[in-house]
Amino acid sequence: MRRLALIFALFALPVYAADKLKSEDIVAKHLASIGTPEARAAAKTRVAEGSADMQEIVRGSSALHGNASLFCDNRRLKIAMAFPGSSQYPGEQWVFDGKETAVALTAPGARSSIGNFVHRYPELLREGLLGGSVMTSWSLLDSDARQPKLKYDGLKKVDGRELHQLTYVPKKGASGLQIRMFFEPETFHHVKTMYMMEVGAGVGAGAVDHPDEVRYFVEENFSDFQTVDGITLPAVWTIRYEVQPSASAVLQWSMKLQRFKHNEQL
Numbered sequence: 001m002r003r004l005a006l007i008f009a010l011f012a013l014p015v016y017a018a019d020k021l022k023s024e025d026i027v028a029k030h031l032a033s034i035g036t037p038e039a040r041a042a043a044k045t046r047v048a049e050g051s052a053d054m055q056e057i058v059r060g061s062s063a064l065h066g067n068a069s070l071f072c073d074n075r076r077l078k079i080a081m082a083f084p085g086s087s088q089y090p091g092e093q094w095v096f097d098g099k100e101t102a103v104a105l106t107a108p109g110a111r112s113s114i115g116n117f118v119h120r121y122p123e124l125l126r127e128g129l130l131g132g133s134v135m136t137s138w139s140l141l142d143s144d145a146r147q148p149k150l151k152y153d154g155l156k157k158v159d160g161r162e163l164h165q166l167t168y169v170p171k172k173g174a175s176g177l178q179i180r181m182f183f184e185p186e187t188f189h190h191v192k193t194m195y196m197m198e199v200g201a202g203v204g205a206g207a208v209d210h211p212d213e214v215r216y217f218v219e220e221n222f223s224d225f226q227t228v229d230g231i232t233l234p235a236v237w238t239i240r241y242e243v244q245p246s247a248s249a250v251l252q253w254s255m256k257l258q259r260f261k262h263n264e265q266l
Contacts, residue, residue, distance in 0.1 A: 023150035026164055027140050029188040034133055034141075039230035043262045045073045046136050050235075050257035052081040054089070056249035057240070066091060068255040072136040073266050074098075075128060081253060092253075094118050096125040096137070113251060114241045117218055121177050121197070123170050129179065132190050132222050134233055134257070139168070140190070147171045158182060158192065189234070193220045217242045228260040 034040060052068035066083035076098045082091040092115055093104035103119040106112045111119055124130040127146065128137035139146055149169040156165045163182040170179075175197075182192040195218040218241050222234035235258070241251045 021152055021164070023152040023166055026152055026166055026183060026188070027143060027150070030133075030140060030183055030190055033188040033232060035227075035231045040141065043136060043229065043231055045071075045263055045266055046134075047071055047259075047261045047264050047266070048134065048257040049259045050255055052083070052091070052256075053254045054081070054083065055252055057252050058249040062249075064089065068257065070131065070134065070257070071266055072131075075137045075142075077125065077128075077131070077135055077137045079131060081255065094125060094130070101125045113243075114218070114239065114253065117216060117241065121175055121195075123172075123175065123177065124195075127170050129168070129193065130220070131237065132193060132220060132234065134222070134237055153180075155185065156182070163191065164188075187225075189222070189225055189232070191222050191234075195219070215244045217244070224256075226260075229262050231262075233257075233260060 031037075031040070048068075048070040050068050052066045053064065054066075055063040064083040064086050066081060066085070068082075069078075069080045071078040075096065077094075077096050079094045080092065083089055089106055089112065092106070092112065093102075094115075095102045101119075101122040103111055103115045106115060118124050118130065127148070128135060128139040128142065132138060133140075139148065143150070148171055149167075151167040151169075153165040153167055155162045157163075162185060164185060166181040166183070168179040168181055178196045180194045181190060182194075183190055195216075197216045199214045199216065218239065221238040221240070222236065223238075224234060224236040225232050226235050227233075235256065237255045237257070239253045
């Protein structure tokens, strides 16, 4: 509950920063942390492969191991996790082809909890939010064209460390999804994005409606930054899914990417 209270506080009304930084300053410093303009422009496509783990954090009754693969070409992308050892949960496939989003079913007529969330809020893929700077589709690489509304909220203490916080509002779409991005003060690496949605009674972001007001939290964390072809990327990407109030478990997916390749034929 303390963690949920902290997350909810981070989505409260922001305070103004004392150091006079602006959102464009955060974005510029973040882009410099990825690589030079020449290096960023040279990476036309990206392929990444590695391992994937899925587990229930609260109940601990489920833990799966498999593989992850990411493909991106400018704004087009495919994110896949496969768990071949599970007959009940084969994994995830999330796709944006430049026009439409698609989220694969994980059972006949049904998607997983995280798959439902991505399906319900297509801006996660369409805006290049999901995956952060791992992807060539990363929204902040193309913010001039996407024209989101960005607001710098100052330094916030998250998980015991101070991080720069940006509020991100897509130019198109009014789904009500609240989006906060976080950056290290020392490096300006993008290390976290938090998404929150409050849903009224009787409406659910998943397959089942809820009798009470529900808050959906999805949190992305990025770590283990490595430099490949002059581009600094996070090699560990974790997604945490939580619903409150709910008796269901907190779910977490973790991808450890060992191989990055640029400008491959996709």
